Amino acid sequence: EWYFLPFYAILRAITFNIYLPFTDVVLIDSKLGGVIAMFASIAILFVLPWLDTSKVRSANYRPLYRQFFWIFAIVCVGLGYLGSRPAEGIYPFLSLVLTIYYFAHFIIILPVLGWVEKTKPLPASIADAVLPKKAAVAPAE
Numbered sequence: 001e002w003y004f005l006p007f008y009a010i011l012r013a014i015t016f017n018i019y020l021p022f023t024d025v026v027l028i029d030s031k032l033g034g035v036i037a038m039f040a041s042i043a044i045l046f047v048l049p050w051l052d053t054s055k056v057r058s059a060n061y062r063p064l065y066r067q068f069f070w071i072f073a074i075v076c077v078g079l080g081y082l083g084s085r086p087a088e089g090i091y092p093f094l095s096l097v098l099t100i101y102y103f104a105h106f107i108i109i110l111p112v113l114g115w116v117e118k119t120k121p122l123p124a125s126i127a128d129a130v131l132p133k134k135a136a137v138a139p140a141e
Helices: 002-013 030-046 063-083 091-116 126-130
Strands: 026-028
Touching: 002 030, 002 063, 002 091, 026 030, 030 091, 063 091
Parallel strands: none
Antiparallel strands: none
């Protein structure tokens, strides 16, 4: 189905073997590397609450996070498109680039944003943020 396409693109993005340094011994071949990357891309979603180090949870008060969120959404749509394309030509390379950003978003960007981002001031209560402001009523004569 279409909702698996981003993970399928991550699976096919790993087209290289990982060797033991200075030898020809293959530690992880490309097929196993793709499977590991695909399952890691799903598993990382389960640890997301601990990766986001910001004290403010709402994106309404986090301007930098909002920009990175939309970049991440575009990356996910791009991975979905690339998952529907054949694994030849430029598509595996583009999948690898977007896969690197996918993991960097969770492992690097989210934790660092929580430390460096200057958030907007939070409202005193949830009612202040949700309910419309009432206009001042003039006293009756």
